[in-house]
Amino acid sequence: MCAERRHLAGELNAGFVALTPLERLRTLVKRAGGPVVFTTSLGIEDQMITHLIFANDLPVQVKTLDTGRLFPQTYALWRETEEKYGRRIKALYPQAEALETLVNDQGIDGFYYAPEFRKNCCGVRKVEPLARALAGAAGWITGLRRDQSANRSDMDFVSFDGARGLIKANPIFDWTRDAIVAFTAEQGVPVNALHAKNFLSIGCAPCTRAIRPGEPERAGRWWWEEETKRECGLHVDDAGRPVRNDAHRPASADAAFERLPQ
Numbered sequence: 577m578c579a580e581r582r583h584l585a586g587e588l589n590a591g592f593v594a595l596t597p598l599e600r601l602r603t604l605v606k607r608a609g610g611p612v613v614f615t616t617s618l619g620i621e622d623q624m625i626t627h628l629i630f631a632n633d634l635p636v637q638v639k640t641l642d643t644g645r646l647f648p649q650t651y652a653l654w655r656e657t658e659e660k661y662g663r664r665i666k667a668l669y670p671q672a673e674a675l676e677t678l679v680n681d682q683g684i685d686g687f688y689y690a691p692e693f694r695k696n697c698c699g700v701r702k703v704e705p706l707a708r709a710l711a712g713a714a715g716w717i718t719g720l721r722r723d724q725s726a727n728r729s730d731m732d733f734v735s736f737d738g739a740r741g742l743i744k745a746n747p748i749f750d751w752t753r754d755a756i757v758a759f760t761a762e763q764g765v766p767v768n769a770l771h772a773k774n775f776l777s778i779g780c781a782p783c784t785r786a787i788r789p790g791e792p793e794r795a796g797r798w799w800w801e802e803e804t805k806r807e808c809g810l811h812v813d814d815a816g817r818p819v820r821n822d823a824h825r826p827a828s829a830d831a832a833f834e835r836l837p838q
């Protein structure tokens with residue numbers, strides 16, 4: 577199965593470039609050979625894809641990872657989107673026991689203390705729920721764009737996700753942010769109110785800030801960390817290497833505790 581999907585990813589990749597995003601989605605759904613899942617963060621790229629799926633009634637499961645730390649504006653957009661299209665966006669939540677252990681070990685905002693604590697938090701709140709979101713899927717749609725960051729500049733339109741054994745497709749990979757803004761405005765697609773306040777890439781509230789003029793698009797995500805390491809573990813490289821996640825009991829939890837105000 578994996579070899580077949582790897583081959584199919586290469587085939588789709590070759591033919592994908594000349595297609596529109598909607599044609600890419602239709603092709604993926606037709607060729608994937610099993611369920612196709614779209615995971616949305618409700619950012620503007622993902623809202624464009626959600627629009628294409630819902631407005632064209634494509635057989636794609638639309639899911640989101642509710643980390644419990646999202647902005648109120650994101651929850652408002654989630655509701656607005658469901659109301660506009662009359663469709664449900666399926667929610668996945670962190671496992672309660674893992675979340676309790678995480679917070680009790682490294683604190684409610686432990687991610688500020690050390691990179692491994694940040695990865696632990698993303699592991700419990702995002703990576704593990706993503707695994708459940710994608711269980712049984714043959715294809716995974718994302719809203720990644722090549723020009724979002726240096727980490728994403730050499731990614732393909734379609735790739736084989738070796739770690740998860742599925743085809744990963746990025747239907748607006750070659751679109752610019754300006755083109756997406758124009759598309760959503762023309763089509764009346766609801767977008768997060770924070771985008772108008774210079775929050776270009778929006779994730780969890782404590783880990784996202786507005787960017788300043790001239791800063792890269794994703795500079796507001798985990799801004800206290802080194803730029804090349806600012807990914808959350810949802811996206812793995814071609815060799816299937818996920819970001820390290822030893823989530824439940826970080827070895828250096830005691831060190832973090834020592835740094836907290838006593």
Ligand code: SF4
Pocket residue numbers: 643645687694695697698699701702779780782783808
């Ligand atoms: Fe935790 Fe921040 Fe990652 Fe959200 S983005 S899961 S709050 S570390």
